[in-house]
């Protein structure tokens with residue numbers, strides 16, 4: 014691994030997966046090998062007798078090398094509820110996630126790890142996203158899903174990430190609402206509040222073309 018990033022968001026549905034896969038394409042266009050991980054996912058479906066999650070499958074499919082599903086996503090919970098509740102029978106252990114992360118480390122130059130929910134979302138009764146990011150020790154990218162209320166969420170998340178004393182690589186604005194009013198002014202406002210680089214503004218796209226979205230990034 015040359016470089017790794019932990020991708021968190023202002024909320025669930027903020028655009029973390031779209032941003033993560035766009036980042037994968039961004040690094041691929043630079044000729045780098047890329048792998049990704051979604052340590053814990055809730056809301057999974059059975060695929061040939063095995064629970065799998067759509068985000069994790071997308072991340073697996075966009076890697077430059079084949080990676081086993083269990084390495085990409087060690088914890089796949091069926092119910093689309095908070096992982097700490099979904100995983101009562103099989104709670105997340107940081108040691109397992111770190112072991113899989115270490116496997117991935119040897120496979121590519123770039124590793125992207127997508128969190129679940131937002132920065133303080135619980136992953137088990139023992140730890141939350143922030144704790145996991147801290148254990149992995151990666152610089153953090155905050156994905157801001159552009160919608161009414163996102164200025165507050167962006168500022169709160171930014172402060173909380175800094176509180177963990179993790180390096181903040183920057184933030185990405187994801188324009189997931191084609192009808193958002195005053196989009197540019199909202200992005201400008203967040204830019205003034207967050208003391209880190211804006212790594213890109215991903216435009217609204219009816220159907221995802223991650224390669225095209227990746228051209229809006231600069232990391």
Ligand SMILES: Nc1ncnc2c1ncn2[C@@H]1O[C@H](COP(=O)(O)OP(=O)(O)O)[C@@H](O)[C@H]1O
Nearest residue numbers: 022025026027028029030031189215216217218
């Ligand atoms: N650039 C975009 N343009 C249009 N819709 C988007 C865009 N990014 C995200 N979305 C929408 O928002 C949803 C949530 O995005 P996703 O990346 O899955 O969020 P998260 O991983 O944070 O839960 C997507 O399923 C898609 O419908």
Ligand SMILES: [Mg+2]
Nearest residue numbers: 029030068127
């Ligand atoms: Mg996701």
